[in-house]
Amino acid sequence: xxxxDIGEVEDHExxxxxxxxxxxxxxxxxxxxxxxxxxxxNWRTILSWFxxxxxxxxxxxxxxxxxxxxxxxxxxxFVLFGMPFWPNDFYLVALLFLTGVITIVxxxxxxxxxxxxxxxxxxxxxEMVFRKIEWLIEGGPKEQAQRHAGPWNWDRTWxxxxxxxxxxxxxxxxANVFLSYIISSDELLQYVRNGPLAHIELFGGLVFFTFxxxxxxxxxxxxxxxxxxxxxxxxxxxxxxxxxxxxYDYKRGEDRAKWTKADNDAKKTATVGSTxxxxxxxxxxxxxxxQCVTVCPTGIDIRNGIQLECVSCTACIDACDEVMDKVGLxxxxxxxxxxxxxxxxxxxxxxxxxxxxxxxxLVMISxxxxxxxxxxxxxxxVLRQEGTTWVIMKEEVANFYRLQIINKTGHDIxxxxxxxxxxxxVIKDLGMPSHxxxxxxxxxxxxxxxxxxxxxxxESKLTLQLTTNGExxxxxxxxxxxx
Numbered sequence: 089x090x091x092x093d094i095g096e097v098e099d100h101e102x103x104x105x106x107x108x109x110x111x112x113x114x115x116x117x118x119x120x121x122x123x124x125x126x127x128x129x130n131w132r133t134i135l136s137w138f139x140x141x142x143x144x145x146x147x148x149x150x151x152x153x154x155x156x157x158x159x160x161x162x163x164x165x166f167v168l169f170g171m172p173f174w175p176n177d178f179y180l181v182a183l184l185f186l187t188g189v190i191t192i193v194x195x196x197x198x199x200x201x202x203x204x205x206x207x208x209x210x211x212x213x214x215e216m217v218f219r220k221i222e223w224l225i226e227g228g229p230k231e232q233a234q235r236h237a238g239p240w241n242w243d244r245t246w247x248x249x250x251x252x253x254x255x256x257x258x259x260x261x262x263a264n265v266f267l268s269y270i271i272s273s274d275e276l277l278q279y280v281r282n283g284p285l286a287h288i289e290l291f292g293g294l295v296f297f298t299f300x301x302x303x304x305x306x307x308x309x310x311x312x313x314x315x316x317x318x319x320x321x322x323x324x325x326x327x328x329x330x331x332x333x334x335x336y337d338y339k340r341g342e343d344r345a346k347w348t349k350a351d352n353d354a355k356k357t358a359t360v361g362s363t364x365x366x367x368x369x370x371x372x373x374x375x376x377x378x379q380c381v382t383v384c385p386t387g388i389d390i391r392n393g394i395q396l397e398c399v400s401c402t403a404c405i406d407a408c409d410e411v412m413d414k415v416g417l418x419x420x421x422x423x424x425x426x427x428x429x430x431x432x433x434x435x436x437x438x439x440x441x442x443x444x445x446x447x448x449x450l451v452m453i454s455x456x457x458x459x460x461x462x463x464x465x466x467x468x469x470v471l472r473q474e475g476t477t478w479v480i481m482k483e484e485v486a487n488f489y490r491l492q493i494i495n496k497t498g499h500d501i502x503x504x505x506x507x508x509x510x511x512x513x514v515i516k517d518l519g520m521p522s523h524x525x526x527x528x529x530x531x532x533x534x535x536x537x538x539x540x541x542x543x544x545x546x547e548s549k550l551t552l553q554l555t556t557n558g559e560x561x562x563x564x565x566x567x568x569x570x571x
Contacts, residue, residue: 109310109387118236119310119387120229121219122379126406132206136216139207147268147276152498153526159269172496172527176467180459187452194445196326198437199424200333204319205400210304210312213262215385215401218255218305225251229382252306259301263294310386314397324396329427330436334400336391336422337430341374344391373417380404380422390422466501466524467494468554468562473533478569485570486516486537493554495524501556505534509551512542513568536568546570 111117149156151170158167166173166181173181195202204211226232226247235244268276271290284291304312313320327333374391381389383404386397390404408422429435438446473488480486495501502523507513513536520532536550547569554562 109314117387118233119385120233121385121387121403122229122383122407123223124383124401124403124406126409128402129406132402133216135206136212139209139212140216143209144265147265147273154498155272155274157269158272160271162270174467174494174496174529176494177463180456180463183452183456183459187449187456190445190449190452193326194442194449196323197328197331197445198442200327200331200394201320201323201398201400204313205402208399210317211399211401214305214309217258219385221254221258222251225254255306256298256302259305260294260298262301263298266297267294313399314386320396320399327394328439328441329431330439330442332424332426332429332435332437333394334390334398334402334405334422335394335425335427335430336380337420337425338391339430341372341391341421343371344374344376345371346376373412373421375411375415377411379407379411383407394427464561465495465497466503466554466556466561467496468492468564470552470564470566472566472569478571481535481537484537484539486535487568489534489536489566491520491530491532491534493524493530495526495528495530498526500525503554503556503561505552505554507536507550508553508563510543510548512539513537513548513550514539515552538568538570544570 109117109119146157147155154167154170154172156167156170158165160166164175164178166177168181168184192203222232226235235247238244264276271279279287279290308316380391381387381404383406384390385401385403386399388395388397390398405422405424409419412419412421426435469490469492471490473490476488478485478487491505493503500523505515507515515534515536517534518532520534521530524530538548542548547567550566550568552564552566553560554564
Protein backbone atom coordinates (compact mmCIF):
# COMPACT_ATOMS: atom_id res chain seq x y z
CA UNK A 89 0.00 0.00 0.00
CA UNK A 90 1.41 3.39 -0.96
CA UNK A 91 1.82 6.30 1.41
CA UNK A 92 -1.03 8.03 -0.42
CA ASP A 93 -3.32 5.06 0.22
CA ILE A 94 -2.33 5.02 3.90
CA GLY A 95 -3.11 8.73 4.15
CA GLU A 96 -6.53 8.20 2.59
CA VAL A 97 -7.33 5.40 5.04
CA GLU A 98 -6.25 7.55 7.99
CA ASP A 99 -8.39 10.45 6.77
CA HIS A 100 -11.35 8.13 6.28
CA GLU A 101 -11.04 6.68 9.80
CA UNK A 102 -10.26 10.01 11.47
CA UNK A 103 -13.95 10.50 12.35
CA UNK A 104 -13.66 7.72 14.93
CA UNK A 105 -11.05 9.71 16.88
CA UNK A 106 -12.89 13.05 16.70
CA UNK A 107 -16.25 14.44 17.74
CA UNK A 108 -18.27 16.13 15.04
CA UNK A 109 -19.03 19.00 17.43
CA UNK A 110 -15.41 19.64 18.46
CA UNK A 111 -12.90 21.45 16.25
CA UNK A 112 -9.38 20.03 15.77
CA UNK A 113 -8.02 22.74 18.08
CA UNK A 114 -10.41 21.61 20.86
CA UNK A 115 -12.93 24.47 20.60
CA UNK A 116 -16.66 23.87 20.42
CA UNK A 117 -18.09 23.59 16.93
CA UNK A 118 -21.68 24.79 17.12
CA UNK A 119 -24.10 22.59 15.17
CA UNK A 120 -26.91 24.24 13.23
CA UNK A 121 -28.92 21.20 12.20
CA UNK A 122 -31.32 21.62 9.32
CA UNK A 123 -35.02 21.05 10.02
CA UNK A 124 -35.90 17.41 9.29
CA UNK A 125 -39.14 16.42 7.62
CA UNK A 126 -40.56 13.09 6.59
CA UNK A 127 -42.53 10.13 7.87
CA UNK A 128 -40.11 9.18 10.65
CA UNK A 129 -40.01 12.77 11.89
CA ASN A 130 -43.81 12.84 11.91
CA TRP A 131 -44.02 9.59 13.89
CA ARG A 132 -41.42 10.81 16.39
CA THR A 133 -43.30 14.11 16.79
CA ILE A 134 -46.57 12.33 17.58
CA LEU A 135 -44.87 10.00 20.07
CA SER A 136 -42.97 12.92 21.64
CA TRP A 137 -46.11 14.96 22.29
CA PHE A 138 -47.72 11.92 23.89
CA UNK A 139 -44.66 11.35 26.12
CA UNK A 140 -44.46 15.04 27.02
CA UNK A 141 -48.14 15.05 28.03
CA UNK A 142 -47.55 11.93 30.12
CA UNK A 143 -44.47 13.41 31.81
CA UNK A 144 -46.22 16.68 32.66
CA UNK A 145 -49.54 15.23 33.81
CA UNK A 146 -48.54 11.98 35.55
CA UNK A 147 -47.73 13.60 38.94
CA UNK A 148 -51.13 15.33 39.01
CA UNK A 149 -53.24 12.26 38.19
CA UNK A 150 -54.63 10.31 41.16
CA UNK A 151 -55.47 6.59 41.09
CA UNK A 152 -57.19 5.18 44.15
CA UNK A 153 -56.18 8.22 46.17
CA UNK A 154 -52.51 7.84 45.24
CA UNK A 155 -50.41 9.90 42.87
CA UNK A 156 -49.96 8.05 39.58
CA UNK A 157 -46.15 8.23 39.83
CA UNK A 158 -44.21 9.18 42.96
CA UNK A 159 -40.53 8.57 43.71
CA UNK A 160 -40.06 10.11 47.14
CA UNK A 161 -36.59 8.86 48.02
CA UNK A 162 -36.39 11.07 51.11
CA UNK A 163 -39.46 9.54 52.80
CA UNK A 164 -39.03 6.18 51.04
CA UNK A 165 -42.45 6.43 49.45
CA PHE A 166 -42.86 5.02 45.96
CA VAL A 167 -46.00 4.89 43.84
CA LEU A 168 -45.85 3.31 40.39
CA PHE A 169 -48.94 3.56 38.18
CA GLY A 170 -51.13 4.22 41.21
CA MET A 171 -49.76 1.27 43.21
CA PRO A 172 -47.98 2.32 46.43
CA PHE A 173 -44.76 0.68 47.56
CA TRP A 174 -43.51 0.82 51.12
CA PRO A 175 -40.04 0.21 52.56
CA ASN A 176 -40.80 -3.50 52.96
CA ASP A 177 -41.74 -3.58 49.26
CA PHE A 178 -38.43 -2.16 48.14
CA TYR A 179 -37.37 -5.50 46.69
CA LEU A 180 -40.20 -5.09 44.16
CA VAL A 181 -38.92 -1.63 43.20
CA ALA A 182 -35.42 -3.09 42.77
CA LEU A 183 -36.77 -5.93 40.61
CA LEU A 184 -38.75 -3.45 38.48
CA PHE A 185 -35.59 -1.38 38.01
CA LEU A 186 -33.57 -4.45 36.99
CA THR A 187 -36.33 -5.53 34.61
CA GLY A 188 -36.27 -2.05 33.06
CA VAL A 189 -32.50 -2.25 32.58
CA ILE A 190 -32.78 -5.69 30.97
CA THR A 191 -35.58 -4.36 28.72
CA ILE A 192 -33.29 -1.57 27.50
CA VAL A 193 -30.50 -4.12 26.96
CA UNK A 194 -32.81 -6.31 24.84
CA UNK A 195 -34.04 -3.36 22.77
CA UNK A 196 -30.51 -2.02 22.29
CA UNK A 197 -29.11 -5.39 21.21
CA UNK A 198 -31.92 -5.81 18.68
CA UNK A 199 -32.85 -2.27 17.57
CA UNK A 200 -29.84 -0.15 18.53
CA UNK A 201 -30.26 3.16 20.34
CA UNK A 202 -34.01 3.40 19.84
CA UNK A 203 -34.26 4.70 23.41
CA UNK A 204 -32.06 7.70 22.60
CA UNK A 205 -33.86 8.74 19.44
CA UNK A 206 -37.46 8.00 20.36
CA UNK A 207 -37.93 7.89 24.16
CA UNK A 208 -35.13 9.75 25.98
CA UNK A 209 -36.37 12.94 27.75
CA UNK A 210 -33.16 14.75 26.77
CA UNK A 211 -33.78 14.15 23.06
CA UNK A 212 -37.51 14.88 23.27
CA UNK A 213 -37.08 18.17 25.14
CA UNK A 214 -34.19 19.33 22.95
CA GLU A 215 -35.56 18.37 19.54
CA MET A 216 -39.29 18.75 20.06
CA VAL A 217 -39.45 21.73 22.43
CA PHE A 218 -36.34 23.88 22.73
CA ARG A 219 -35.07 23.56 19.17
CA LYS A 220 -38.52 24.33 17.72
CA ILE A 221 -38.78 27.42 19.93
CA GLU A 222 -35.28 28.39 18.83
CA TRP A 223 -36.31 28.13 15.15
CA LEU A 224 -39.39 30.23 15.90
CA ILE A 225 -37.39 33.01 17.59
CA GLU A 226 -34.09 33.00 15.69
CA GLY A 227 -35.12 31.50 12.37
CA GLY A 228 -33.75 28.46 10.59
CA PRO A 229 -30.21 27.07 10.91
CA LYS A 230 -28.84 29.30 8.12
CA GLU A 231 -30.25 32.47 9.69
CA GLN A 232 -28.94 31.42 13.11
CA ALA A 233 -25.43 30.78 11.80
CA GLN A 234 -25.31 34.12 9.98
CA ARG A 235 -26.67 36.02 12.97
CA HIS A 236 -24.30 34.39 15.47
CA ALA A 237 -21.32 35.08 13.20
CA GLY A 238 -22.26 38.75 12.94
CA PRO A 239 -22.10 41.67 15.39
CA TRP A 240 -24.32 42.19 18.44
CA ASN A 241 -26.88 44.49 16.84
CA TRP A 242 -30.44 45.17 18.00
CA ASP A 243 -31.91 42.24 16.02
CA ARG A 244 -29.53 39.71 17.54
CA THR A 245 -29.86 41.20 21.04
CA TRP A 246 -33.66 41.07 21.36
CA UNK A 247 -33.88 37.61 19.82
CA UNK A 248 -31.19 36.23 22.15
CA UNK A 249 -32.80 37.89 25.20
CA UNK A 250 -36.24 36.50 24.33
CA UNK A 251 -34.75 33.05 23.78
CA UNK A 252 -33.03 33.12 27.19
CA UNK A 253 -36.22 34.22 28.96
CA UNK A 254 -38.36 31.55 27.28
CA UNK A 255 -35.76 28.81 27.84
CA UNK A 256 -35.44 29.79 31.52
CA UNK A 257 -39.23 29.76 31.99
CA UNK A 258 -39.56 26.29 30.44
CA UNK A 259 -36.59 25.04 32.49
CA UNK A 260 -38.29 26.33 35.66
CA UNK A 261 -41.48 24.49 34.67
CA UNK A 262 -39.54 21.26 34.03
CA ALA A 263 -37.78 21.58 37.40
CA ASN A 264 -41.17 21.95 39.14
CA VAL A 265 -42.59 18.93 37.34
CA PHE A 266 -39.62 16.76 38.32
CA LEU A 267 -39.91 18.05 41.89
CA SER A 268 -43.55 16.93 41.97
CA TYR A 269 -42.31 13.39 41.27
CA ILE A 270 -40.13 13.63 44.40
CA ILE A 271 -42.23 15.41 47.03
CA SER A 272 -45.70 14.78 45.46
CA SER A 273 -47.81 17.23 43.52
CA ASP A 274 -49.97 18.02 46.58
CA GLU A 275 -46.97 19.22 48.57
CA LEU A 276 -45.63 21.15 45.60
CA LEU A 277 -48.91 23.03 45.15
CA GLN A 278 -48.99 23.74 48.88
CA TYR A 279 -45.44 25.14 48.73
CA VAL A 280 -46.46 27.32 45.79
CA ARG A 281 -49.36 28.72 47.84
CA ASN A 282 -47.06 29.32 50.82
CA GLY A 283 -44.54 31.21 48.71
CA PRO A 284 -40.78 30.68 48.21
CA LEU A 285 -39.76 32.43 51.44
CA ALA A 286 -41.58 29.81 53.53
CA HIS A 287 -39.42 27.07 52.01
CA ILE A 288 -36.26 28.91 51.09
CA GLU A 289 -33.96 25.84 51.05
CA LEU A 290 -36.25 23.89 48.74
CA PHE A 291 -36.69 26.92 46.52
CA GLY A 292 -32.90 27.31 46.33
CA GLY A 293 -32.59 23.71 45.15
CA LEU A 294 -35.35 24.36 42.61
CA VAL A 295 -33.48 27.39 41.23
CA PHE A 296 -30.28 25.33 41.01
CA PHE A 297 -31.91 22.57 38.97
CA THR A 298 -33.63 25.19 36.81
CA PHE A 299 -30.16 26.55 36.01
CA UNK A 300 -28.90 23.01 35.26
CA UNK A 301 -31.78 22.31 32.86
CA UNK A 302 -31.35 25.73 31.25
CA UNK A 303 -27.64 25.22 30.61
CA UNK A 304 -28.20 21.70 29.25
CA UNK A 305 -30.69 22.89 26.63
CA UNK A 306 -29.19 26.34 25.99
CA UNK A 307 -25.48 25.55 25.80
CA UNK A 308 -24.59 21.90 26.52
CA UNK A 309 -27.21 20.44 24.16
CA UNK A 310 -25.92 17.43 22.19
CA UNK A 311 -22.81 17.28 24.38
CA UNK A 312 -24.99 15.71 27.09
CA UNK A 313 -25.44 12.70 24.78
CA UNK A 314 -21.87 12.64 23.50
CA UNK A 315 -19.95 13.27 26.72
CA UNK A 316 -22.11 12.98 29.85
CA UNK A 317 -24.57 10.16 29.13
CA UNK A 318 -23.15 6.69 29.96
CA UNK A 319 -25.72 4.86 27.81
CA UNK A 320 -23.85 5.56 24.59
CA UNK A 321 -20.74 3.98 26.11
CA UNK A 322 -22.14 0.64 27.20
CA UNK A 323 -24.33 0.56 24.07
CA UNK A 324 -21.24 -0.31 22.05
CA UNK A 325 -20.89 -3.53 24.04
CA UNK A 326 -24.43 -4.57 23.08
CA UNK A 327 -24.37 -3.83 19.35
CA UNK A 328 -23.05 -6.33 16.83
CA UNK A 329 -23.34 -6.95 13.09
CA UNK A 330 -26.90 -8.29 13.50
CA UNK A 331 -28.25 -5.29 15.41
CA UNK A 332 -30.87 -3.38 13.44
CA UNK A 333 -29.99 0.32 13.54
CA UNK A 334 -29.78 3.31 11.21
CA UNK A 335 -27.40 2.08 8.52
CA TYR A 336 -26.05 3.43 5.24
CA ASP A 337 -26.20 0.90 2.39
CA TYR A 338 -22.66 1.37 1.15
CA LYS A 339 -22.97 -1.42 -1.44
CA ARG A 340 -25.72 0.47 -3.17
CA GLY A 341 -24.42 3.97 -2.50
CA GLU A 342 -20.71 3.72 -3.31
CA ASP A 343 -18.89 5.05 -5.22
CA ARG A 344 -20.67 8.29 -4.45
CA ALA A 345 -20.63 11.18 -6.92
CA LYS A 346 -22.62 14.29 -7.79
CA TRP A 347 -25.41 14.02 -10.36
CA THR A 348 -24.71 15.56 -13.78
CA LYS A 349 -26.86 16.43 -16.77
CA ALA A 350 -27.43 13.89 -19.52
CA ASP A 351 -24.28 12.09 -20.63
CA ASN A 352 -23.83 9.68 -23.54
CA ASP A 353 -22.06 7.16 -21.32
CA ALA A 354 -24.68 7.31 -18.59
CA LYS A 355 -26.59 4.16 -17.73
CA LYS A 356 -28.87 5.59 -14.98
CA THR A 357 -31.18 8.49 -15.70
CA ALA A 358 -33.81 10.39 -13.78
CA THR A 359 -36.11 13.21 -14.76
CA VAL A 360 -36.96 15.91 -12.24
CA GLY A 361 -39.41 18.40 -13.69
CA SER A 362 -38.08 19.30 -17.12
CA THR A 363 -34.44 18.42 -16.31
CA UNK A 364 -32.93 15.01 -17.06
CA UNK A 365 -30.09 13.81 -14.85
CA UNK A 366 -27.82 10.89 -15.53
CA UNK A 367 -25.29 8.76 -13.73
CA UNK A 368 -22.27 6.79 -14.93
CA UNK A 369 -22.63 3.03 -14.49
CA UNK A 370 -19.64 2.82 -12.14
CA UNK A 371 -21.17 5.20 -9.62
CA UNK A 372 -23.51 4.34 -6.74
CA UNK A 373 -26.83 5.88 -5.78
CA UNK A 374 -25.36 8.29 -3.19
CA UNK A 375 -25.39 11.70 -4.84
CA UNK A 376 -23.03 13.14 -2.21
CA UNK A 377 -25.50 15.91 -1.36
CA UNK A 378 -24.53 15.96 2.35
CA GLN A 379 -28.17 16.39 3.37
CA CYS A 380 -27.80 13.52 5.83
CA VAL A 381 -24.94 15.44 7.45
CA THR A 382 -26.56 18.88 7.59
CA VAL A 383 -29.70 17.47 9.22
CA CYS A 384 -27.85 15.47 11.90
CA PRO A 385 -28.20 17.03 15.40
CA THR A 386 -24.81 15.63 16.48
CA GLY A 387 -22.95 16.59 13.29
CA ILE A 388 -21.86 13.13 12.11
CA ASP A 389 -21.78 11.55 8.65
CA ILE A 390 -23.81 8.35 8.85
CA ARG A 391 -22.10 7.15 5.68
CA ASN A 392 -19.01 6.45 7.77
CA GLY A 393 -20.86 3.64 9.54
CA ILE A 394 -22.23 3.15 13.06
CA GLN A 395 -20.80 5.76 15.40
CA LEU A 396 -20.96 6.54 19.10
CA GLU A 397 -22.47 9.98 18.42
CA CYS A 398 -25.49 8.62 16.51
CA VAL A 399 -28.63 8.81 18.66
CA SER A 400 -30.89 7.12 16.07
CA CYS A 401 -33.09 10.17 15.58
CA THR A 402 -33.92 9.06 11.97
CA ALA A 403 -33.39 12.61 10.60
CA CYS A 404 -30.85 11.30 8.08
CA ILE A 405 -33.32 8.68 6.82
CA ASP A 406 -35.94 11.32 6.06
CA ALA A 407 -33.36 13.64 4.45
CA CYS A 408 -31.97 10.89 2.22
CA ASP A 409 -35.42 9.60 1.23
CA GLU A 410 -36.38 13.13 0.22
CA VAL A 411 -33.35 13.40 -2.07
CA MET A 412 -33.95 9.94 -3.53
CA ASP A 413 -37.50 11.03 -4.35
CA LYS A 414 -36.23 14.11 -6.15
CA VAL A 415 -33.74 12.24 -8.34
CA GLY A 416 -36.11 9.35 -9.01
CA LEU A 417 -34.17 6.61 -7.20
CA UNK A 418 -35.42 4.02 -4.74
CA UNK A 419 -35.71 5.11 -1.12
CA UNK A 420 -33.88 3.34 1.68
CA UNK A 421 -30.27 4.19 0.90
CA UNK A 422 -30.15 5.04 4.59
CA UNK A 423 -32.58 2.86 6.54
CA UNK A 424 -33.14 0.65 9.54
CA UNK A 425 -31.03 -2.40 8.79
CA UNK A 426 -28.10 -4.40 10.09
CA UNK A 427 -24.53 -4.67 8.90
CA UNK A 428 -25.12 -8.36 8.18
CA UNK A 429 -28.17 -7.56 6.03
CA UNK A 430 -26.24 -4.95 4.03
CA UNK A 431 -23.33 -7.28 3.36
CA UNK A 432 -25.12 -10.58 2.73
CA UNK A 433 -28.75 -9.60 2.12
CA UNK A 434 -29.84 -11.90 4.99
CA UNK A 435 -31.27 -10.68 8.30
CA UNK A 436 -30.51 -12.83 11.32
CA UNK A 437 -32.67 -11.30 13.99
CA UNK A 438 -32.98 -13.94 16.72
CA UNK A 439 -29.37 -14.85 17.32
CA UNK A 440 -28.28 -16.97 20.27
CA UNK A 441 -27.31 -13.84 22.14
CA UNK A 442 -30.75 -12.25 21.62
CA UNK A 443 -32.45 -15.49 22.64
CA UNK A 444 -30.41 -15.53 25.85
CA UNK A 445 -31.34 -11.91 26.60
CA UNK A 446 -35.01 -12.68 25.92
CA UNK A 447 -34.88 -15.73 28.19
CA UNK A 448 -33.52 -13.64 31.07
CA UNK A 449 -36.07 -10.92 30.32
CA LEU A 450 -38.98 -13.40 30.34
CA VAL A 451 -37.77 -14.87 33.64
CA MET A 452 -37.63 -11.40 35.19
CA ILE A 453 -41.08 -10.51 33.85
CA SER A 454 -42.49 -13.78 35.23
CA UNK A 455 -40.94 -13.19 38.66
CA UNK A 456 -42.21 -9.61 38.85
CA UNK A 457 -45.75 -10.56 37.72
CA UNK A 458 -45.86 -13.42 40.22
CA UNK A 459 -44.68 -11.27 43.12
CA UNK A 460 -47.23 -8.59 42.24
CA UNK A 461 -49.99 -11.20 42.04
CA UNK A 462 -49.26 -12.53 45.55
CA UNK A 463 -48.63 -9.07 47.03
CA UNK A 464 -51.06 -8.29 49.89
CA UNK A 465 -52.92 -5.02 50.34
CA UNK A 466 -52.09 -5.14 54.05
CA UNK A 467 -48.72 -5.82 55.62
CA UNK A 468 -48.73 -6.88 59.25
CA UNK A 469 -45.87 -7.07 61.75
CA VAL A 470 -46.41 -8.38 65.30
CA LEU A 471 -43.45 -8.25 67.69
CA ARG A 472 -43.01 -8.68 71.39
CA GLN A 473 -42.35 -5.33 73.01
CA GLU A 474 -38.64 -4.90 73.42
CA GLY A 475 -37.21 -4.75 76.94
CA THR A 476 -40.09 -6.68 78.59
CA THR A 477 -40.74 -10.29 79.58
CA TRP A 478 -44.04 -10.65 81.45
CA VAL A 479 -46.21 -8.78 83.94
CA ILE A 480 -48.69 -10.01 86.56
CA MET A 481 -52.20 -8.58 86.26
CA LYS A 482 -54.72 -9.71 88.89
CA GLU A 483 -52.92 -13.01 89.33
CA GLU A 484 -52.81 -13.48 85.54
CA VAL A 485 -49.69 -13.35 83.39
CA ALA A 486 -49.61 -10.87 80.49
CA ASN A 487 -47.20 -10.00 77.68
CA PHE A 488 -46.96 -6.72 75.74
CA TYR A 489 -46.79 -6.70 71.94
CA ARG A 490 -46.33 -4.14 69.20
CA LEU A 491 -48.54 -4.15 66.11
CA GLN A 492 -47.88 -2.47 62.79
CA ILE A 493 -50.33 -2.59 59.86
CA ILE A 494 -49.59 -0.92 56.52
CA ASN A 495 -52.64 -0.18 54.38
CA LYS A 496 -51.56 -0.15 50.73
CA THR A 497 -55.05 0.52 49.39
CA GLY A 498 -56.99 3.74 48.84
CA HIS A 499 -59.78 3.02 51.36
CA ASP A 500 -60.28 2.41 55.08
CA ILE A 501 -59.91 -1.18 56.22
CA UNK A 502 -61.40 -2.37 59.53
CA UNK A 503 -59.60 -5.19 61.31
CA UNK A 504 -59.85 -7.51 64.27
CA UNK A 505 -57.17 -9.62 65.93
CA UNK A 506 -57.69 -12.87 67.85
CA UNK A 507 -55.66 -15.69 69.36
CA UNK A 508 -56.79 -18.89 67.65
CA UNK A 509 -54.54 -21.35 69.47
CA UNK A 510 -53.91 -22.49 72.10
CA UNK A 511 -57.01 -21.78 74.16
CA UNK A 512 -56.99 -19.62 77.26
CA UNK A 513 -55.25 -16.52 75.80
CA VAL A 514 -57.14 -13.25 75.39
CA ILE A 515 -56.14 -10.02 73.62
CA LYS A 516 -56.75 -6.66 75.25
CA ASP A 517 -55.90 -3.61 73.17
CA LEU A 518 -54.48 -0.35 74.49
CA GLY A 519 -56.73 2.12 72.70
CA MET A 520 -55.72 1.31 69.12
CA PRO A 521 -57.98 2.46 66.25
CA SER A 522 -60.37 -0.18 64.88
CA HIS A 523 -59.47 0.55 61.25
CA UNK A 524 -56.47 1.51 59.15
CA UNK A 525 -56.70 4.66 57.04
CA UNK A 526 -55.84 4.52 53.32
CA UNK A 527 -52.12 4.69 52.64
CA UNK A 528 -51.42 4.85 56.40
CA UNK A 529 -49.19 2.95 58.80
CA UNK A 530 -51.00 2.01 62.01
CA UNK A 531 -48.74 1.50 64.98
CA UNK A 532 -49.95 0.48 68.41
CA UNK A 533 -49.65 -1.89 71.34
CA UNK A 534 -51.83 -4.63 72.77
CA UNK A 535 -51.70 -7.11 75.65
CA UNK A 536 -52.19 -10.87 75.60
CA UNK A 537 -53.37 -12.24 78.92
CA UNK A 538 -53.04 -15.92 79.88
CA UNK A 539 -56.11 -17.07 81.71
CA UNK A 540 -56.12 -19.71 84.43
CA UNK A 541 -57.38 -22.50 82.17
CA UNK A 542 -54.53 -22.00 79.66
CA UNK A 543 -51.49 -24.34 79.59
CA UNK A 544 -49.22 -23.35 82.47
CA UNK A 545 -45.82 -23.49 80.76
CA UNK A 546 -42.85 -21.13 80.64
CA GLU A 547 -43.16 -20.42 76.91
CA SER A 548 -46.10 -20.89 74.57
CA LYS A 549 -46.34 -20.56 70.80
CA LEU A 550 -49.39 -18.49 69.92
CA THR A 551 -51.18 -18.26 66.58
CA LEU A 552 -52.81 -14.90 65.95
CA GLN A 553 -55.36 -14.29 63.23
CA LEU A 554 -56.20 -10.90 61.75
CA THR A 555 -59.52 -10.54 59.93
CA THR A 556 -61.28 -7.81 57.96
CA ASN A 557 -65.00 -8.00 57.32
CA GLY A 558 -64.94 -11.61 58.45
CA GLU A 559 -62.15 -12.65 56.06
CA UNK A 560 -58.72 -13.71 57.27
CA UNK A 561 -55.96 -11.58 55.72
CA UNK A 562 -53.01 -12.49 57.92
CA UNK A 563 -51.89 -15.23 60.30
CA UNK A 564 -48.85 -14.75 62.51
CA UNK A 565 -47.05 -16.89 65.07
CA UNK A 566 -45.46 -15.39 68.18
CA UNK A 567 -44.28 -16.48 71.60
CA UNK A 568 -45.71 -15.94 75.08
CA UNK A 569 -43.36 -15.99 78.05
CA UNK A 570 -44.44 -16.76 81.61
CA UNK A 571 -42.62 -17.33 84.93
